Every structure is written in structure tokens, then in C-alpha cells.
Amino acid sequence: MATESESVGGASATTEEGESSSGRGQIGNGGSYYKHSINGTVFVLPSKYSAPLRHLGRGAYGFVCSAVNSETKEKVAIKKISNAFNNRIDAKKTLREIKLLVHMDHENVIAIKDVVRPRHKEAFEDVYIVYERMDVDLSRIIHSKHPLTENHFQYLLYQILRGLKYIHSGDILHLDLKPSNLLVNSDCLLKIADFGLARTVSETEFMSEFVVTQWYRAPELMLSFSDFTTAIDVWSVGCIFAEMVTRAPLFPAKDYSDQLPIIFELIGSPDEESTGFLRCERARRHALGLNRRPRQNFSDKFPNMKPEAVDLLEKMLVFDPRKRITVQEALCHPYISHLHDDTDEPVCSQPLTFGFENQFLSEEELKELVWRESVRFNPDPAS
Structure with a gap:
């Protein structure tokens, strides 16, 4: 054509x-x-x-x-x-x-x-x-016939976490991590991309539960939990990690209503204690009222994963975001600790805040600010 x-x-x-x-x-x-x-x-x-x-x-x-x-x-x-x-x-x-x-x-x-x-x-x-x-996105690599080794899994996972450490240190939440938003070069260098749905922690404006692409969406987003935290990104990383190893999506629900049940098929249904972070009683009743499912044995579910990898994955895929492993803890985990080096994992010098985040600006006012950014990159020639 x-x-x-x-x-x-x-x-x-x-x-x-x-x-x-x-x-x-x-x-x-x-x-x-x-x-x-x-x-x-x-x-x-x-x-x-x-x-x-x-x-x-x-x-x-x-x-x-x-x-x-x-x-x-x-x-x-x-x-x-x-x-x-x-x-x-x-x-x-x-x-x-x-x-x-x-x-x-x-x-x-x-x-x-x-x-x-x-x-x-x-x-x-x-x-x-x-x-x-960049050369290609991670989704293409995962779903290609290119062989992936344990070294690939570790190095790619480490780079995702290393980038997230920096992003989170600036009080930024990516909120749309998925394989197609992770770009890779031929030398296996990985970069996190597509910040179209990202937020700074300082933003108070209502944020939709539909920010993260469905298959990589943390349970709290499907239960209308409004206090967004870095744990949301960690859940997505767990989904991506499992997809790298199995070369298939971990939670490929057919629609939104099926997403929580398919998650519970693996991690088991939550109990009263693990739903304690939910402020909305209706959301708690919904999570507890779905058909009860026992937790699967991760070692049986992922027989080709090393025990250390299984342990890290389990810690990422925890229902209660308060108990989910943090990025810093994941970097220190035995599975990738040989790559971890605090001195080579830079962080933001200070959290990022933007004056426009909590102001009510019209479309025209926002347009003016975008215009100024374009002029900053392309100033008028000196007279």
C-alpha cells in the first residue's frame, strides 16, 4: 500500500x-x-x-x-x-x-x-x-525467537530497577510500565520511555484507575485506591519480569472485570488483613467477595526460574502495596545483588515539583507553557 x-x-x-x-x-x-x-x-x-x-x-x-x-x-x-x-x-x-x-x-x-x-x-x-x-522495545525481544539467558534476565531487570530508583527518588511515578515502554539497544542497554501517564507525587488532581495498561496494573488500581505509591510501578516490573522468563504475559485478562480474578488465581485471594490499606469499604468487600482462590506454588508455576528469581518475583507480586518489595530492596536481592552498586546508581538531587501541577490552568495557559518549552529548545536567532 x-x-x-x-x-x-x-x-x-x-x-x-x-x-x-x-x-x-x-x-x-x-x-x-x-x-x-x-x-x-x-x-x-x-x-x-x-x-x-x-x-x-x-x-x-x-x-x-x-x-x-x-x-x-x-x-x-x-x-x-x-x-x-x-x-x-x-x-x-x-x-x-x-x-x-x-x-x-x-x-x-x-x-x-x-x-x-x-x-x-x-x-x-x-x-x-x-x-x-533505540533499536527495539522489550516486547519485540520477548516475543521473538531470540534466545534469552539468565544473564539477560538479570541485566535487563537490574536496569529497569536502576532507572526506577532514579525516577522514584525524584518523587515521580511512571504508572505505565510495560514491555513496549522499555527500549533496548543491541548492546542490551535498556531505557525507560513513554512518560505520557507519569505523575509527580505532588499532584493532587484526581487520577484515573485506568493509568497502567490493564495486564500490568496493580490490584490497588482496580480497587479505586487513590493514594498512588511507587509500589504500583514495582507490581508492573514483576509482571514484566515473569513475561521475560516465560515469554508470555502473566495476567492476560480478556477484560477489566476478569483482571482481579486472574491475578488471584496466582497469588491467592486476599484476607481481611491484606485489604486493610483500602479505605473504601465497598472496594474491600469486592476484593473479599470474589470467588476464593488458593495461592499457587510459584516454584511449580515457574519451573524454569532459579529459586532466587522466584523469591524476588513473589516479593514483587504482593497484593498489599505496603508489603510489596521496594525498588531499593529489589536491587539488593540475591538474584541481582552482584550487579548492584550504590555508587553507580544515581538519584535525583531533589524531588521534582512543578508549579503548574496544583494550579488550575486553562488549555490556553498550558499551551503557552508548552510553547515556551519549544522556544527553549529552538530560540530565535540572535539579532
């Missing part, structure tokens, strides 16, 4: 599916922009992001393509967030992701390279965020 696009200047072109067709035109800000159509999604980008662009996938609230920065020769990934300012929630998510990535600097966290400056300040609706380019 071919794709088609019109340039800003009116020309058109077609290419094979997965690549872009593009045209060129002069569009403000003192530079030229290309208009690309990639699998039906139009990207309007500065000419420095050279064609051909290729479709990479879809992340939280955006389509992603690959490109090359012709000025720096870097391979990059560009996420388009369409109609980013349709409502306050989406606008705030966009601003938050930019702010978080600008402030973070860690080997296991994806780096932001640019926020494309829009052609016109008043009229722009789409936001383009440019990231460093």
Missing part, C-alpha cells in the same frame, strides 16, 4: 507503506518544514529531520516515527501528540511529560532531544516531542 501527502508548497509524492511521502515549503520561524504522511498520520517537521521517516508505533497519546537529525547526524524518534490542547487533562499530560524528561538525566531513562517549535504560536494544536532513538 502506498501513502500520499501534499507538501506545504502543493507538491505531492507517494512511497511504500511505512515510509513517509513529503514535500517542502517555507513556513515561518526562519526555516523550512516538510509535511510527511506516515501510515495515514501527517507529521509537519523542520527540514533538519530528514526523510525517509518510518512508522515505529504508538505510545501513550501519540504516534511515533523514526528520523535522522541531519544537523547532528543522530537517529531520533518523534512522537506526535495530536490535538494536544483539546482539554486540560491532555494538555497537562503533554506539558508534564516534557517537563519530566527535561529535568531527568539518567542512563536508563530515555533522553528528550527536542520539542519541535510550531510554525505559528497562535494556531498550533499538535505537539512533536523528539527523543533519542
